[in-house]
Amino acid sequence: MLRNETKIWLDHIIADSSLGRRMLYRLNLNSLRHIYYLITPSETMFETVDEVPNYTAQVSLWWLLFVVVEFCLLLLRGHADRFALNDSVTSISAGILSQCFKFGGRTIAIFVYEYIWNNFRLIDNSWDSSLTWTFCLFFQGLYLPSLQIGFFWGIHTIHHSSEYFNYTTALRQAAIQDVGLAVYDVLQAFFIPPPIFLVHRYFSEIYQFTLHTTLFDNYGRLGIILNTPSHHRVHHGRNPYCIDRNYAAVFIIWDKMFGTFEPERQLEKPVYGTINQERTFNQIYLQFHTLYELLFVKWRMKTEKGEWMFRGVEKLKAIYYPPIYMPGMKVQPYFHWFSMVDHEEGIPMIEDEVVRYNPEISIWKKIYCFGHFLLLLALFFHFEFDRSQLSYFDFSLKLAFFIATMQCLGAFFDRNVSIHAGKPF
Incomplete structure (x- = not known):
């Protein structure tokens, strides 16, 4: 028996x-080359969006393998300080959450995108056109100056909140980031067929994973055109010279064209994180607090005399102007919006001794948290494989479990210290 x-x-x-x-x-060579955007038009052309595979799910196991290999290499090279359990768990948890909020694994924009394409397209490009495919490759590679808009920065902040820069940082994405990106995504719907757009949307995000590491710098002469880890480290830095620089997704040439390129300085390496240090591993707080503060707090700020800092139309500027903007600061027209005249204005210098937020907890609690995180990861992979067959109730139940587990892990890493007294989360 x-x-x-x-x-x-x-x-x-x-x-x-x-x-x-x-x-x-x-774990095959096809999905491995996908990580580096090594694809051809013929293998990635589809007549409908329903035929487009979930390329993100296909490379997800390679991503985890990259994380493990990077950790081992950094450990062997004496750079164990470039990883932390609390930070990595928080980053990967954010990635899990961002995937949960995609519909069928696809970007939210695709629904609006298809409607615009079907009803308002200006050019009737074919879904199997190599020329259109190539054009979309470069358009998707266009950088994202949307971060000059406070509202969109509020959505994206969590990605920059890590004080480390490794492959897990790449997974630290906003749960509702597709809402912000949708504004830009649908602009392509007037001339690029939905399946081609969706393919490049997947691969643009996948390629950016490779940029989040300190193991590599530039890619030789390819770094003149392509975005590289060195270029992207500047984008994540909170040093004054790093602010609002190197927005590129795939092609750094766009930053060079629009004047936002900045090379990494060997004598002043980027220090990672946001200019106001995030002192928590609370997932929900990290996801939404900056957006909350922009929408409900910043425009209601007062001076020491009790007078409104933002008056009239200035209240809208508090939300939609560059996130660092305060009354009296100078902005200039830029691309399709505004940027600061002096991108270093209001940015504090890096402190002499950088102290990361890293509350000490016992080794047994670390083992406990890591064990539960592995369980969370396994359940998420089950969820990803079966999500198309789940009822709304089952989907919601699993999502609630994921969030509850993430919140508990964050509380352990924060040592249950209440650091948000008087704040919304």
């Missing part, structure tokens, strides 16, 4: 339909 039950259990474990077997199928 016991032998038969063991055999049945093992059959389930190694069956083709098992999670482990399905995940291993994704």
Whole structure:
């Protein structure tokens, strides 16, 4: 009896339909080259968006393998300080949350995108046109000056909140980031077919994962055109010279064209994080507090004399102007919006001794948290494989479990210290 039950259990474990077997199928050379955007038009052209694979899910296991390899290499090179358990768990948890809020694994914009394409397109480009495919490649590679808009920065802040720069930082994405990106995504709907757009949307995000590491610098002469880890480290720095620089997604040439390129300084390495240090690992707080402050706090600020700092139309500027903007600061027209005349204005200098937020907890609590995080990760992979078959109730139940687990882990890492007294979260 016991032998038969063991055999049945093992059959389930190694069956083709098992999670482990399905995940291993994704560890192939095709999905590996996808990480570096090494694709051809012929293999990535589809007539409808429903035919477009979820390329993000296909490379997800490679991403985790990259994280493990990077950690081992940094450890061997004596750079263990470039990783932290609390930070990495928080970053990967944010990535899980961002994927949960995609509909069927796809960007939210695709629904509006298809409507605009079907009803208002200006050019009737074919879905199997190599020329259109190539044009979209460069358009998707365009940088994202949307971060000059306070509202969009409020959505994106969590990605910059890590004080480390490694592959887990790449996964530290906003749960509702597609809401902000949708404004830019749908601009392509007037002339680029939805399947081509969706393919490049996937690969643009996937390629950016490779930029979040200190293991590599530039890619030789390719770094003249392509975005590289060195270029992107500047984008994540809070040093005054790093602010509002190197917005590129894939092609750094756009920053060079629009005057926002800044090379990494060897004598002043980027220090990572936001200019106001995030002193928590609370996932919900990190996801939404900057957006909350921009929408409900900043425009109601008062001077020491009790007078409104933002008056009349200035209240809208508090939300939509560059996030650092305060009354009296000078802005200039830039691209399609405004930027600061002096991008270093109001940015504090890097302190002499940089102290990261890293509350000490016992090794047993770390093991406990890591064990629960691995369980969370396994359940998420099950969720990703089966989400199309889940009812709304089951989907909501799993999402609630994910969020509750993330909040508990954050509380452990914060040592249950209440640091947000009087704040909304």
